[in-house]
Amino acid sequence: MNTKETWIDETLNSLDGIHRAPGPPDLFIKIQARLDHTENKRSSRQLAFYWRVAAGLALLIALNIVVTLYYHHTPASPMATPSAVASDYFSYLSPIKL
Amino acid sequence: MEVSPIIAKLRTGDEQTFRELVDQYRDRVFNTALGLLQHHENAEDVTQEVFIEVFRSVAGFRGDCSISTWIYRITVQKALEHIRTGSRRKRSGIMISLFGNEDRVNLSANAPFYHPGILLENKERSAILFQAISLLPVNQRTAFVLHKVEGLSQSEISRIMDTSVSSVESLIVRARRKLQQLLSDYYEKNER
Incomplete structure (x- = not known):
């Protein structure tokens, strides 16, 4: 076997007797921190979403209240009373009767 | 189940x-x-x-x-x-040669990697081998690393890669052949 082939073989076999590389000792703490961070992020995003929904609902309710109040506080026009409507109705009908 | x-x-x-x-x-x-x-x-x-x-x-x-x-x-x-x-x-x-042949990739283009579990006498050679491993196609690299670095059997690798034992065997053989070729190129370039 020539030098080149020997060198290639030795290089290919250089992983023989390899030991497992030890993982980081503080791995669990880091994983927990990442899980907590993601959890916090998710819950703050959820909280923001709920706040937006609540704000939307509050706006809707406020608008409804304003409209209702406006409706009830507007003085009723004489045309709106039943007797006025009835007299108005008959006054329109009377020319047809003849 | x-x-x-x-x-x-x-x-x-x-x-x-x-x-x-x-x-x-x-x-x-x-x-x-x-x-x-x-x-x-x-x-x-x-x-x-x-x-x-x-x-x-x-x-x-x-x-x-x-x-x-x-x-x-x-x-x-x-x-x-x-x-x-x-x-x-x-x-x-990654420096691919002008011939466009991936097999002739320059091994010294990447920074050397020293695995902490390697025997001291194999440190330099294994760094060259790791560079060659990084140039293998993904499936060959996976099978070779699981077998040679992690020390798993071919049947364990076949379950992990969800393939047959013979496919894993073939992947490892092809990986070894490609590594030989890459190392041969490296040896010639560096005129040892």
């Missing part, structure tokens, strides 16, 4: 069981990721991602393979994702 007691406990979110699982598989996951990525920080990152994935997806684990196989699968998948995203960014770092 019956689920192992560890999985059942993990599904309830038992922290102690999760801690034990991390302790039990930490070195295997890290070593596999390190062999594939050849970068300490990235391997540590992937190791964390693997256990986070295990924690989150344990409810969906059907128990059709062992926990070990499942964790190795996630490790390989995460490491390969890292390689893919990294190679997209770093593709220009």
Whole structure:
């Protein structure tokens, strides 16, 4: 076997007797921190979403209240009373009767 | 299919069981990721991602393979994702010869990687071998690293890679042949 082939073989076999590389000792703490961070992020995003929904609902309710109040506080026009409507109705009908 | 007691406990979110699982598989996951990525920080990152994935997806684990196989699968998948995203960014770092032949890739283009578990007398040679390994096609690299760096049997690798034992055997043979070719080119260029 020539030098080149020997060198290639030795290089290919250089992983023989390899030991497992030890993982980081503080791995669990880091994983927990990442899980907590993601959890916090998710819950703050959820909280923001709920706040937006609540704000939307509050706006809707406020608008409804304003409209209702406006409706009830507007003085009723004489045309709106039943007797006025009835007299108005008959006054329109009377020319047809003849 | 019956689920192992560890999985059942993990599904309830038992922290102690999760801690034990991390302790039990930490070195295997890290070593596999390190062999594939050849970068300490990235391997540590992937190791964390693997256990986070295990924690989150344990409810969906059907128990059709062992926990070990499942964790190795996630490790390989995460490491390969890292390689893919990294190679997209770093593709220009690899010096491919003007002939466009990937087999003639310059081995000395990448920074040398020293695996901490290598015997001292093999340190320099293994650094060259690791550079050659990083140029193998993904499937060959996975099979070769799981076999030579992590020390798994071909049948274990076949379960992890979800393929037949003969396919794994073929992948390792082809990987070895390609490595010989890459090392031969390297030897000629460096005129040892």
